[in-house]
Amino acid sequence: MTGSQPVLTMTGISKSFPGVRALDGVDFRLLPGEVHALMGENGAGKSTLIKVLTGVYRTDHGAVTLGGAEVSFSGPMQATAAGVSTVYQEVNLCTNLSVAENIFIGREPRRLGAVRWAEMRRRARALLARLDLDIDVNAQLGTYSLAVQQMVAIARAIDVEARVLVLDEPTSSLDAGEVAQLFRVMRQLRDDGLAILFVTHFLDQVYEIADRITVLRNGRLVGEYPTSELPQLGLVEKMIGKELRALERLDEQSRHDAAAPVEGAPLLDVRELGRRSAVARFDLTIHEGEVVGLAGLLGSGRTEVARLLFGADRADHGSVRVHGTPTSLRNPVAAIGHGIGFCSENRRAEGIVGELSVRENIILALQAARGWLRPVPRRRQDELVDRYVRALSIRPADPDIPVGNLSGGNQQKVLLARWLITEPRLLILDEPTRGIDIGAKTEIQRLVAQLSDGGMAVLFVSAELEEVLRLSHRIAVMRDREMVAQLTNDQSVDADRIMQTIAAGAGHEEVPS
């Protein structure tokens, strides 16, 4: 198989956006009859590479050859016509049309301009039989599960004499059984000689299906490896890009005095909490004054856990106790009522209201907690805002300018201040230090430590292991949407151990909470 000529080669691909070098001289090749996984953290350049391949973006430098001839697609339609079909994470089909029509619309068999429905259904049945899928081609697509819809999208993609099939995170909303069905189809297509480019966040799936792996990091090619020669730990190392030893040394420098275990009362206690196709059921206890770190690769389910605990997504299973009293976190209002605050990962879209002033942004959550019928008196507003602008050293210290004009770090502090004035008992911080400068980062880290010393519980979600190690008393490790371990952050825990846990999953000793 490795001896055959690549059906697709990309050489020296570079692509820049204003201020960002998304791809820097990346090489990539795809052989017929293989499943090739493209791996890397978010921002590594995977989706940019795919968009260059499918003609959504034009390259700045570099060449793409398909079947030996150089090509440059002006858009996805042209790429599809040339034999490069893409199935995206979200199913881009029309659920109101029949299965057969979704496969053929735009290229229906016709006679004298009239669609030949019988012929179309016959062909759809033949095509779906090739995918080993036994469904009614007359039924509306919307009556089938997402997995079947995904399969129909693949049927549409391969009908056009595809030579290359790009699957961009096709499994992210499928459950285990549906993934197995998809993999069966992928293997069959691979054996038919199709070249499949597979993008996913799930490490297990890569090892289950992929023949080779290409790893990208920060827009650069790290390397191309046969799956059998790259162990999971090695893959994680190559994706994150730091030697484990180096990480370990960094971590020795400072560590929250976590040696003393927290003796506070259990504040939040969840059992078997979970949500289908978002995160598997997990148990978690957070004590007063405790910082619990949530570690894991991007897309491993960290944010999903945070959103469940805040009621932003509704759990479909499990029980919740706050201070020992059973309750439910059915929506953010309920969570806020229990003294839970949440700083979103996506502060632009979900947290900060750019047009409103610093003062208005800070007051928002307090006002919401009081109900809109009881406005916070202006004097009290000024008092509170002044206090927190000073305490968090928000700059510029003018509470009346629009928040949109502040730097990312200061916006983050405004968001923090918003929740702090409601005096939460548990603060969930999702990636509070992402994309902000090092000064603001240390200030926020110091603040988290202070808050926990003052008795507040903090759930700290971060992609940076050093940060999690430095701040947390306990660390919960996420992997493939599952909480695989909870470690007490003592001397035995280091970046190496967490990485191993991420790479290997469960099987390491679990510390009961």
Next chain:
Amino acid sequence: MTTLSLLAARTRSRLPRRHVPVLATLVLLLVLYGVGVSQYRAFSNIQVVFNVFIDNGFLLVVAVGMTFVILTGGIDLSVGSVVAMTAMVSAFLLREGLPAALVLIIALLIGPTLGFLMGCVIHFFDIQPFIVTLAGMFFARGMCTFISGSSIPITDGFWTRMSQQRIGNPSGNFVSISVLIAFAVVAVAAYTLAYTRLGRNVYAIGGNSQSALLMGLPVGRTRIAVYTISGLCAAIGGILLSFYTLSGAPLIGVGMELDVIAAVVIGGTVLTGGSGYVFGTVLGVLVLGVIQTLITFDGSLNSWWTKIVIGGLLFAFILLQRLIGIRYK
């Protein structure tokens, strides 16, 4: 017990949910007709049904055009004004002495041209159809009064022939030519929606325009086409109305677009697009017509009762659509 529930499950799956609204309208129509027949002896005369078609032929044609627009998830508020403008222009040009054939061609070009322009604005500038066609509505209505502030009678021979020609059997039951034209429009539209790429693209765009774009369908072209079709249907409707009234009046058809939308929705087409049939629209127009006839037969009820009943029915049908879960994302 078990077999019974199995049977129930099967029959339920045999009846696709998208057909439920149309069937509900059919049942409603039959019930209304049954009420009429049981209450009034003269109602059972087949001419009553023919008269419903004669009185609402123009409305049916306009509603067919609206069905295309609503199937894509759009709306066309200009149709009532375009109907009036077409009738006005015809009456004016005939009074000026132009030959009937030429007048027909000109009158039939105005509606689709305006529709095409509105479609272009909606597509290229990505503006809400509601506001664009509202502007079109004001424009066309303004043009009516610009042509003449008062009604212009039509005395042209062709027009009067079309108005008075009765097609039917010697025993006295008949329909007008307008009804035949309306049926022809319905047949062409039904074929277009079911068997041509344009028609299928209309459904795809109504289902999910983003997906339609990514599947490589000509979304822009289709969208412009449906407003052009709606304009053409409104123009044909205007001609039929001028056959019916033998005049052009500046204030005729005010609010007609709302009757048309009501007919389409009662006919089972979902306002968010992607689901519905021309056949349903025919039923929707008939429901409105039969209600009117019932109120006329009663004689004591104010004609505004028509509106009240239509209002209630609209609520019922929108709720029905929501309940059976036709919600495409």
